[in-house]
Amino acid sequence: MLKRFKKKKSAGTAKSFIEKDKVKAVKKKMKSETFFHNLAETFKAMSDPTRTKIIYALCLEKELCVHDITAIVGTTNSAISHQLRTLRNMKLVKYNKVGKIAYYSLDDIHINNLFAEGLRHVEEK
Amino acid sequence: MLKRFKKKKSAGTAKSFIEKDKVKAVKKKMKSETFFHNLAETFKAMSDPTRTKIIYALCLEKELCVHDITAIVGTTNSAISHQLRTLRNMKLVKYNKVGKIAYYSLDDIHINNLFAEGLRHVEEK
DNA sequence: ACAATATCTGAACAATTGTTCATATGTTAA
C-alpha cells in the first residue's frame, strides 16, 4: 500500500521523463500497422538466398525463362517455380507467357534500386 | 527401357538449346554463395514489422534509448531488446551505453538509403 | 546495503518458411 502510494507519487514525473518530446514527435509521425507490414513483406521477399540469386540474374539479363533461371541458380525446377510465385505475389517480378515458355523480369525500377542499395551495403562491410 | 533410350538421344541437344548465351553470361557474373547469403541476411534483418518500426523511428530521431523505442513501438521491453540484438548482429544499428541507458542509432547511411528505397516501393504500390 | 531503474538473456512455444516429391496442367511437334 505504502509502495503503491510512493509509485503513484513518482509515476507521473517518471513517465513524463521517459515520454519526452522525442517519443511524442516520432509517435505523431508513425505510419499504420499495414504500412509496416507491407514494408516488412517487401524486404522479406528479398530475404532468401535463392530469391536474391533470381533477382540478381534478372538485374543482369532483364528477361529469363524458368528453365534458364533454374540452370543459373542450380536447383530444381520446382524450387524455382515456388520462389517465382512468391516474388510474383510480392510484385517484385512479372512475367509474360509465350507459348509454353514464361519470361520473367523485374517488376519495376524500384526493385533494381532496392537491390543495388542492399548490394552496396554488403560489399562495403 | 525404350523410354530411357529415347531420352538419352535428345537430352544433349535439348540442353544446348536451353543453356544459351544468356545463361552463360549470367553464370560468369555470378557471385559467391556467401555473398548471396549475406545479402539475404541484410534484407531479412528488415523483414519483420517490429524491426521496420524500430528502423523507421531511428530514421526520424537518430538516437533513441530502449525505453523510448519500446514506448514508440508499443510492445514489451523484452521483445524490443531481442530485436535490437538481431539488428545489432546484422550491423544495421549500433549503440553506445551511457550509465544504464543504451542509446541506439542506425549503423550507417546505407541503412537510411535502403530503408527509404523500400519505403518508396511500398508507397507507390 | 538496498530499492528502483534500464537493459539483457535463455528456454519454450506456436507460427512460418523453403525444399522435396509426386503429380498436374498446358503447349508444341510428330
Place this chain on the structure above:
DNA sequence: TTAACATATGAACAATTGTTCAGATATTGT
C-alpha cells in the same frame, strides 16, 4: 493422338523465427 517439354502446384517435412515468461546484470540514488 501421343510423346516430349515447360512450368506450376499441393502435401509433407525439417528448420527457422518472433514472442512471452521468468529471471539475470548492471547502474544509480538514498
